[in-house]
Amino acid sequence: MASIPKIISVDDHTVEPPHVWRDRLPAKFLDVGPRIVRAPVKEMTFVGGRFAPVMGATGDDGPMADWWIYEDLHRPLTRLDTAVGCSRDEVRLKGITYDEMRPGSYSVPERLADMDRNHVQSALCFPTFPRFCGQTFTEAKDRELGLLGVRAYNDWMVEEWCGPDARGRLIPLALVPLWDADLAAAEVRRNAARGVRAVCFSEIPPHLGLPSVHTDAWDPFLRACAETGTVVAMHIGSSSRMPSTSADAPPAVGSTITFANCCFSLTDWLMSGVFDRFPGLRVMYAEGQIGWIPYILERADVVWAENRGWGGVAGKVLRPPSELFAAHVYGCFFDDAFGLRNLDAIGVGNVLYETDYPHSDSTWPRSREVAEEQMGHLAPDVVERIVRGNAIELLGLTEEGLWAGAGSA
Template sequence: METFPKIISVDDHTVEPPHVWRDRLPSRHREAGPRIVRAPLKEMTFVGGKFAPTMGEPGDEGPLADWWVYEDLRRPLTRLDTAVGYDRDEVRLEAITYEQMRPGSYDVRARLADMDVNHVQSALCFPTFPRFCGQTFTEAEDRELGLLGVRAYNDWMVEEWCGPQAQGRLIPLTLVPLWDAELAAAEVRRNAARGVRAVCFSEIPPRLGLPSVHTDAWDPFLRACDETGTVVAMHIGSSSRMPSTSEDAPPAVGSTITFANCCLSMVDWLMSGVFDRFPHLKIMYAEGQIGWIPYILERADVVWEENRGWGGVADKVLRPPSELFAAHVYGCFFDDAFGLRNVESIGVPNILYETDYPHSDSTWPRSREVGEEQMGHLSADVVERIVRGNAIDLLGLTDDGLWPGP
């Protein structure tokens, strides 16, 4: 293409610097809050979709790593958290320190420089230590500290990560206390009042021991999102269980079918009646790709029409699922040539672009080249919508693609 639009990535990631909770929790909670400890790695596996690291004691053999320590959790930084800048064959399941990662993973100025290299103007970033929808705090024993941890993260996200030095190029994405829908609603409204238009949520809440979207348990949270124009952002793995086929399946199996959780989740939402109760609600699926969407919509419409007598949706899903999708759902991709050959079957207004920086799947520093290769058959106005226009509309950005701030 002669000119490729400046990218607005709706799925990148931040690796939180060590000071996030140390600086922002009340002083009486800092010793118990999330903190970094440098210690050896004894063992680490990732099979059957399950990540299992073991932290060593001082003096033990094993590579040194930086570990997040919080209650009983011991979670090391890993090469999979921040793989950009490394040859693909060098990206292995290993624990690392901050010094062993690209600074753009955790430093704002370095991130902006890496965005420049990659033809990216603006980026929405999911968390790392809290996990993709704040499961770390949801699983904590101390609910008071967990709520403070969520709020501290959000304050850091808005005031520092997306603060003045980001120049409007980093777009805030916040967490909520998933264990209490009323508290979640209050946190949505608190952050919406300072310009936040996206919040993390679980793709499949029951896998976290939480109510499904088929109940009314989430209504306070969803109402807050509906009324404030806050998009519900769901990342693959935000149910704490990556797709896999068996306990001994290698990670490559799960990596091939990562879209599967998004597929399951989208059908849940389309068949839940939520969109009829909350007509302005928008949801998005980060890193789920888009090639699978046309068939699921076709099948969902058939089931909605043909199985209404016994399907359990006749009284609550008032429009065909494909119509609900068009009005409420966004699919996000970083590398999906098949999906881009079928954009008309998905809907151009429902597609968003991402780069997945700094993860191992990231197209950095070739996101522009990948886009040009896969979108060459599309008209310039369609490319503009997919690469940035849809994100501007969804996230309430300026016409120039920047976060306007509080």
Template sequence: MDTHASTFPLIISVDDHTVEPATVWQDRLPEKYRGAGPRIVRAPVKEMTFLGGRFKPVMGAPGDDGPVGDWWVYEDLRRPLTRLDTAVGYDRDEIRLEVITYEQMRPGSYDVPARLADMDVNHVQSALCFPTFPRFCGQTFTEAKDHELGLLCVRAYNDWMVEEWCGPEAHGRLIPLTLIPLWDPELAAEEVRRNAARGVRAVAFSEIPPYLGLPSIHTDDWDPFLAACDETGTVVAMHIGSSSRMPSTSADAPPAVGSTITFANCCFSMVDWLMSGKFEQFPNLKVMYAEGQIGWIPYILERADVVWEENRGWGGVADKVHRPPSELFAEHVYGCFFDDAFGLRNLDAIGLNNVLYETDYPHSDSTWPKSREVGEAQMGHLEPEVVERIVRRNAIELLGLSDDGLWDGTR
């Protein structure tokens, strides 16, 4: 572990990513499903665009001209690995939307020992990792035709996450984040409890489920799932893009537009939750917004309180939201950031206990290998005990880690 000369606390990142090894599902699915289950095929790309918040790749046929990459094939889905999935180690101006193979990515993207080595370089002790091929809340399996196979794929991913990615080789430094079958809240509750029994304290969920064709959280449909999270102390983790619709302004808006306003879905989602009544219905429930940043939060809380105070009579919340939204936020919601100097200058308006740190490895936005330097520059005005809480203590308490910041499946 690299601790040279710095007094900056060892980082616990609540938002990194894993690129799943090619054999995750082929090793774990029943034999009769392996031909239909997710598998890797090497093929050229015919065309690939990312406009208006929509990623549209088209796989070419063997022998076609075009760059060759590794593609996930699953039912009718053809999804390539891209440089944006794993961009660390490349100069920012060299990062393009292009297909790649496993050999062309940094091994820490998919290999546990290599990941730990890259964490050492970056002053990171522990990390919670979101998926890549399943997408950020497992919507790949929700959109599939065969939900019997989809459920097996969800469980196979979770078994790999707990037993291998976060297994003995990780020495407690990788923190499990599991998936649920989003199409069935009862099955989702079962999966939450199955994983909680082996020490998992975080589950991925969609920031805006109706964008996936699923019920909103204003319904009672999700109550079995939310009850399981409430009972087991499982945090509902929502990553930007977990609704499969990144914010944009037009179909021809360049990716830079969406990249600037990525926090918007988190903003909309947080207001949904604060006005849903679910935090009063499930008093132990906690939610976190990965990669949403935090600087926008103070105004939204101010506005939500005004609306609740002045408009709740006709606003549809008087019978279910009985306390100011800002109070509910303080008890139930966590914002996650990796580069937000403005938010750090306004911690008093956000809440010191509601802020978590992240590095976003291995994505193009990642601060790797300088997450410590970025943190030192942006938190230099804060007292050491405040920095300790942001960088470590809040995550330890939220995710049920050991006092020294490690995951122990027996806890």
């Protein structure tokens, strides 16, 4: 059985505490900026890949939840946001309050304790209320407030969540204002100057009404990432559209095929010419798993070799897609025995491990045991690269696997 070194998880999540924007926005925005209100849940559905909650009025009957209110948005905290510590049968689509979640979801000391319990040394955490690439602020009406909201989140992430109390064990992941590539580039550079080496982005930007990666619209942002060594991190669902088959498909359908958006997104990037224009650029797919990657690369290489003349990529994509993948792309997984059995077809250097704390799919507190069960056939040096070595290189961590930016000890 493989001996598992301390894990560096590249996909965990933070549930932002209520004070993040209240403490950082100008006073004139406090009544319209993100804030928490406790109110009943009138209705909540998640069908066909669409989440649709309805907040009840004061005095209405119904289960209580803590709701994020921002402009016209009403978004409750749910059990799916933070399910660790609950039995699988208790994990249902329902609203919850901060009192009903494991404190490690939002509190640094408790998070570190839960990481210790799970054999995790360091963790990169995606947002909850802003959504996986900051769509909440991109969709806002007031652009000035949206930009302030993005910057406030990043300041909280660097100064508090990943601040001195985290002792370098929490790794910052920034947001950018997706509605303006120049502003996004400036935010990448602002955070890179204080040691941040990862930024959220959408897996399929056109689903958000934004340009695709086949245009040059993102060039200022991508150039900033390439020049600062900032990895572009794309989480499943960061297009605000979870894959589904029909409008009435139950969530189990989407949960089974969550990797599908990653397939579409990776093909976009490989056929875009972006990696030839920005040789230093690197991207990662969080929670997409890895078992699907070999066939996509095989098929993409065939299309590039045989059909590029009419396929719109001649003169733009200069190398086989599999070579581009090897040099620029990282797949992330938490439970993928099939992918690990086919590691040679993916690339040892292109795989990262994750625990997905505190979501319902999380392997916490058994991430070490899951790794032992699935990696027992691998050599120790390969295991080390997957569970921590590749992450250290990609995220610019210390040899000990810690973040050495501002605020770390």
